Amino acid sequence: MSIAQRLEALGITLPPVSIPAAAYVPFVRSGNMVYLSGHIARKDGQVWVGQLGKNLTTEEGKAAARAVAIDLLGTLNAAAGGLDKVVRIVKATSLVNSTPEFTEHHLVTNGFSELIGEVFGEAGKHARSAFGVAQVPLGACVEIELIAEVA
Template identity: 75%
Template structure:
């Protein structure tokens, strides 16, 4: 089953690449690696704001991370032209806007990692980091970046 068949089965339509809000580009390819800039969580086209452990619970944070994964896939598609060219998702790095005592960053990030696994299967198994941070741009609850290897 192709990546696009899996996306269709999951009822996911890939969004267009978002216009960068600062001095950077959405992706860079060097050799067979594609580096995607951090994508912040959005809900209904607007920044999904909140702080885990204060104004948001882990389950909602995981939903936000899943939404980020959809945006990342849209950018990756724009970068490579065909997601079936992806040999492997190499790394995901997740920043979670959280209170000082919040400790479930890894569970929030699972929202992204699990969707990537559903879409890419074994090729989606990736290395990962999940960090808690005091704040993110525009008050976003989650920001995630991704590195992919092309065949």
């Protein structure tokens, strides 16, 4: 099954590249590597605001991380000239807006990792880090950045 067919089966339509909210670019390509800037969680077109352990559950955070994955796929599609040109998802870094007591950052980030695995199969298996942070830009609950190898 092609990546386009997998996306269609999952009911996913890729969004356009988001316009940066500050002084940076959405991605940088260097050789066969693409570095995607952090994307924040959005729900219904708005910033998905909240803090894990305070007013969001782990399952809600996981859904937010999945939403970030979809946005990142849109940017990666533009950066690579098509998702079929992605050789491997190399690394993801996840920042979870959470209380000091919250310890399920890894489970929140699974929302991202599981979708990437569904879309890319073996090439979607990636290294990652998941951190709890005191705040994310605009009060978003999750921010994720991505590194990929492309053909």
